[in-house]
Structure formats: C-alpha cells, structure tokens
Amino acid sequence: MNPEDWGELVSLVAGATAETLYMVGLSGLLAVGIGLPLGVALFVIAPKGLTPWPRLHAVLGGVVNAGRSLPFVVLLIAAIPLTRLIVGTSLGSSAAVVPLTLGAIPFFARIAEAALREVDPGRVEAVVSMGGTLRHLILMVLLPEALPALVAGITLTAVVLVSFSAMAGVVGGGGLGDLAIRYGYQRFNTQVMIATVVVLIGLVQGLQSAGDWLARRVAHKR
Amino acid sequence: MISVEGLRKVYRQGGGRTAREVVALDDVTLTVPKGEIFGILGRSGAGKSTLIRCLNLLERPTAGRVVVGGQDLTALDATALRQQRRRIGMVFQHFHLLQSRTVADNVAVPLEILGQDRAQRRRRVAELLDLVGLADRADAYPGQLSGGQKQRVGIARALAAEPDVLLSDEATSALDGETTAAILDLLRDVNARLGVTILMITHEMPVVKAICGSAALLEGGRLVEHGRLADLAADPASALGRALLPARAPMPQGAGAGVLAELTFVDPLAATPLLGLLARELSVAVTLLGGGVELIGGRRVGRFQVGLKGGGSATDPAPILSFLNTHGVRAVLL
Numbered sequence: 001m002n003p004e005d006w007g008e009l010v011s012l013v014a015g016a017t018a019e020t021l022y023m024v025g026l027s028g029l030l031a032v033g034i035g036l037p038l039g040v041a042l043f044v045i046a047p048k049g050l051t052p053w054p055r056l057h058a059v060l061g062g063v064v065n066a067g068r069s070l071p072f073v074v075l076l077i078a079a080i081p082l083t084r085l086i087v088g089t090s091l092g093s094s095a096a097v098v099p100l101t102l103g104a105i106p107f108f109a110r111i112a113e114a115a116l117r118e119v120d121p122g123r124v125e126a127v128v129s130m131g132g133t134l135r136h137l138i139l140m141v142l143l144p145e146a147l148p149a150l151v152a153g154i155t156l157t158a159v160v161l162v163s164f165s166a167m168a169g170v171v172g173g174g175g176l177g178d179l180a181i182r183y184g185y186q187r188f189n190t191q192v193m194i195a196t197v198v199v200l201i202g203l204v205q206g207l208q209s210a211g212d213w214l215a216r217r218v219a220h221k222r
Numbered sequence: 223m224i225s226v227e228g229l230r231k232v233y234r235q236g237g238g239r240t241a242r243e244v245v246a247l248d249d250v251t252l253t254v255p256k257g258e259i260f261g262i263l264g265r266s267g268a269g270k271s272t273l274i275r276c277l278n279l280l281e282r283p284t285a286g287r288v289v290v291g292g293q294d295l296t297a298l299d300a301t302a303l304r305q306q307r308r309r310i311g312m313v314f315q316h317f318h319l320l321q322s323r324t325v326a327d328n329v330a331v332p333l334e335i336l337g338q339d340r341a342q343r344r345r346r347v348a349e350l351l352d353l354v355g356l357a358d359r360a361d362a363y364p365g366q367l368s369g370g371q372k373q374r375v376g377i378a379r380a381l382a383a384e385p386d387v388l389l390s391d392e393a394t395s396a397l398d399g400e401t402t403a404a405i406l407d408l409l410r411d412v413n414a415r416l417g418v419t420i421l422m423i424t425h426e427m428p429v430v431k432a433i434c435g436s437a438a439l440l441e442g443g444r445l446v447e448h449g450r451l452a453d454l455a456a457d458p459a460s461a462l463g464r465a466l467l468p469a470r471a472p473m474p475q476g477a478g479a480g481v482l483a484e485l486t487f488v489d490p491l492a493a494t495p496l497l498g499l500l501a502r503e504l505s506v507a508v509t510l511l512g513g514g515v516e517l518i519g520g521r522r523v524g525r526f527q528v529g530l531k532g533g534g535s536a537t538d539p540a541p542i543l544s545f546l547n548t549h550g551v552r553a554v555l556l
Contacts, residue, residue: 126318129278130332130383131307140331144322 155211
C-alpha cells in the first residue's frame with residue numbers, strides 16, 4: 001500500500017467516524033431527553049406507583065414495547081415518511097438521526113424505569129411523610145438516588161446506538177458501519193475493513209470507560 | 223395532640239379467588255396528650271407499623287378517624303394532607319436518608335419542601351445539627367456515618383420543619399444497646415426542650431421504660447391496654463405492668479413462710495413503713511422473698527413477693543389483704 005492510499009484511508013475513516021459520532025451524539029441526547037421523562041412517567045403512573053394511572057400506563061407501555069419490538073433496520077425504513085417531515089429529506093446523517101432516536105427512546109425509557117425501581121421505596125416514603133409533592137419526589141429523591149444507574153444506562157444506550165448507526169448506510173447516513181459495508185464488503189478492501197473494526201472497538205471501549213468512570217464518580221461520594 | 227378513633231385497617235392478600243382479608247388493625251382508639259412520650263409496644267405482626275403509618279396516612283385506614291393537632295387527616299384532600307404532614311416528623315428504623323445528599327442537605331429536605339430560601343435553610347440546619355451533636359459531620363455523606371449518627375441525622379431531619387408531633391417507627395431497633403441509649407436520651411431531650419409530642423412504636427420494653435410516660439400494648443391488631451406507665455406497673459393484672467417490673471424470683475414451696483402474696487406499691491406509698499404496720503396491727507410476720515423498687519414513668523414502683531404468717535396455726539389471708547388494700551397496696555395471693 002502506498003502513502004497516497006494511507007492518506008485516503010485515514011480521511012475515509014476519519015470522515016466516517018465523525019458521521020458516526022454526530023449520529024450517536026445527537027440521537028443519544030434526544031433519546032435521553034425524551035426517554036427519561038417517559039421512563040419517569042412509566043414508573044410514576046404504574047398501577048402501584050406514586051400516582052397510579054393504569055390505563056395510560058398500559059397505553060404508554062404498549063407503545064414502548066411496540067417500539068422495542070421492531071428490528072432497527074425495519075424502523076429505519078418505516079420511519080422514512082416521518083424523517084422527511086422532520087428533516088426535509090430521507091437521506092444523509094441527519095435523516096438517520098430520526099430513526100436512531102425513535103429506536104433509542106423506548107430502549108432508554110425502560111432502562112430509566114428499571115433504574116428508578118431500584119431506588120429504596122423507604123427513601124421515597126420518607127419524603128412523602130414530609131409532605132413532598134410529586135415534583136419533590138422526582139427531583140429530590142428518584143433522579144438523584146438513581147443517578148449512578150441512569151449514567152450506566154446512558155452508556156449502554158450510546159453503545160447500542162453505535163451498533164444501530166452501522167445500518168444508517170441504508171438511508172445514505174454514512175458512518176463507520178456504512179464504510180465497512182461499502183469498502184470492506186462490496187470492494188474487498190481489507191485495510192478499510194480492519195481500520196473500521198479497530199475504530200469501532202476503540203469507540204465502544206472509550207464510551208464504556210467514560211461511562212463507568214462517570215458512574216463511579218457520581219456514586220463515589222455516597 | 224393525637225387522637226385515634228375506631229381505627230381499622232384491612233388488607234387484601236392475594237388476588238382472584240384465593241384473595242383473603244387480613245385485619246391489621248381492629249377498632250383502635252387512643253389519645254396522646256400534648257408533650258407526652260407515648261410508647262406502643264407489640265410483637266412483630268401485631269400491627270404497630272400499620273398503626274404508626276396510619277397516623278400520617280402513609281397508610282390509609284379502612285375505617286376510623288385520625289386527628290392530629292385538631293385536624294382530622296382522613297377528611298383532607300391531597301394538598302391539605304401534604305400541608306398537615308409537614309407538621310408531623312417521622313423517624314424510621316432504617317433511617318431512609320438520601321444517599322445522594324450530604325448530612326446538611328438531608329436535614330434541609332423538609333425546609334426545601336417548605337420553600338425556605340438558602341440562607342434560612344443554612345441557619346436552621348446548623349441549629350439542628352448542633353442539637354443532635356453532628357455539627358462536625360455536616361458535609362459527610364450518609365454512607366460515611368455509623369448507624370447512630372444516621373439516626374441523629376434522621377431525627378434532625380424530622381425536626382427541621384418544627385413539627386408538633388414526632389412519629390418514631392422502631393427508631394432504635396437497628397442500633398446496638400449503647401447507641402440506643404444515646405438516641406433515647408436525645409429523644410427525651412428533644413421532648414423536654416421543644417415540647418414535641420412523641421409517639422414511638424417498639425418491640426423493646428426497655429425503650430418504653432427508659433423514656434415513655436404512657437404506653438399501650440398492641441396484640442393482634444387490637445389495643446389490649448394503655449395508660450400511664452406507673453399506673454400500669456402498679457396494676458398486678460396488667461400484662462404491660464408485669465413486663466415493666468423485674469421477673470418474679472422462684473418461690474419456695476411450702477416452707478414456713480406462710481401464705482405467699484405479691485404486693486405492689488406506687489409512690490409515695492413505697493416509702494410508707496407498711497410492713498412494720500402490718501406486724502404491729504395484725505401481728506403478722508412478714509418474710510421478704512423477692513422483689514424490688516424501680517423508677518417507672520417518673521414514679522417509684524415497688525413489687526415484692528412476701529410470705530405472710532399470722533399468730534395461729536393456719537393463716538387467714540383475707541383480713542391481711544383487705545388491710546393492705548385499704549392502705550393502697552395492691553396485694554394478690556400467689
């Protein structure tokens with residue numbers, strides 16, 4: 001392999017990495033921003049929750065389960081009309097963010113719900129006994145007490161999004177997965193294939209280590 | 223201050239056809255005067271926890287009224303109930319401190335709920351930490367504290383909003399003996415200094431004996447007796463009274479001591495030279511077989527086992543007992 005090829009390889013992989021980071025970062029932020037309130041709602045309105053609302057809980061739970069039961073590649077296609085409505089086009093990295101977000105919202109909502117369920121109900125009850133409102137319970141007890149588990153959940157969601165984003169090539173979203181398929185699989189370019197795998201592994205390792213470090217840090221003080 | 227009328231709590235256990243009803247509290251009626259330290263004793267499963275949780279409606283009673291500070295809690299809507307709860311502090315067996323907050327921030331929780339500003343909160347938290355002797359641990363996290371320290375934080379937190387009533391749910395049951403004594407001292411101190419009415423449930427008689435003025439016994443969801451501690455102790459028929467005084471020493475069988483009886487005295491009678499009087503007036507020889515005097519609910523209560531022997535060959539206990547009873551001593555034959 002000559003130096004020119006090396007340069008091209010680096011710029012290819014760097015561009016794809018940037019696309020992946022963009023898609024994972026934006027959809028991750030959106031998924032947490034929407035999935036967290038959804039998870040809190042699922043926890044709070046559960047039949048034995050703080051303010052039970054069984055009907056709405058059943059509906060929300062059903063929607064979340066439906067979202068989780070779709071294979072991502074199907075969601076990617078099925079979401080095209082919505083993507084067009086929001087982004088204006090169904091092609092490119094920004095367009096891929098819509099299905100990625102849609103896929104990650106129910107995933108993170110369930111993780112958040114499970115994290116809240118791990119909070120000792122006695123601590124919630126203590127604040128109820130002080131006359132705390134639902135807002136107090138959520139902001140003073142549930143979220144802060146569940147923070148280490150929530151951070152771990154965010155890490156997990158980011159890693160899953162890296163994996164989902166590999167399919168973004170289907171809608172011309174680019175990214176590392178797309179690069180691996182186009183160059184490594186369709187053009188038998190082993191160098192690109194290897195480089196992609198290495199960067200993906202490094203990326204996931206980095207995300208996991210950063211997440212673990214943060215979770216330890218928020219749990220450490222207690 | 224606290225008045226409970228006809229309180230009943232029924233749980234449904236299981237579901238569908240196998241569902242059955244469990245009566246946790248059955249027609250409990252109880253009054254706790256202002257400034258009192260009132261103990262509710264019972265074995266586990268007697269309904270103690272359900273009872274105390276009904277007092278701030280953490281548990282909604284199936285029937286009956288809960289009146290705290292003149293306000294019937296069972297009649298309030300959610301907003302009004304929250305307002306009333308802010309006047310009732312609660313201390314828990316397992317502390318239930320927020321792990322994500324420092325000691326100072328835990329104590330500040332009720333103040334944040336009241337909407338106090340930062341400066342107000344800081345002042346009040348400093349006062350409270352002084353009161354419970356933890357001023358130097360303000361910035362520690364609950365995970366760094368011992369059990370006794372955690373309970374002090376729990377007490378400071380419960381007192382933060384200056385409640386009229388403190389509910390203590392087995393506050394010392396997770397602590398060792400020495401720490402228990404220190405926490406009880408703190409509760410007594412809080413009661414004396416702030417005039418807070420304290421209602422505590424416990425399965426430990428020594429806890430009641432140490433700080434309560436009155437007590438009640440809960441058995442199978444029913445309140446079987448209640449009253450001032452000294453009165454209970456003076457009543458030979460009272461199960462609580464029995465438990466308050468030292469166990470009876472084994473009695474000698476048929477020895478020459480005569481008729482065996484148990485005498486219970488309460489202040490100021492405990493000081494009366496009654497046994498001498500008995501010997502002089504009825505010519506009865508009194509043999510002391512066992513017993514003692516204890517300070518219970520602020521009064522001295524004595525209970526003695528004695529042998530009574532009259533002049534004749536067979537002692538007739540009836541005149542002796544009636545003599546003792548007219549002098550205010552409760553005497554029963556053993």
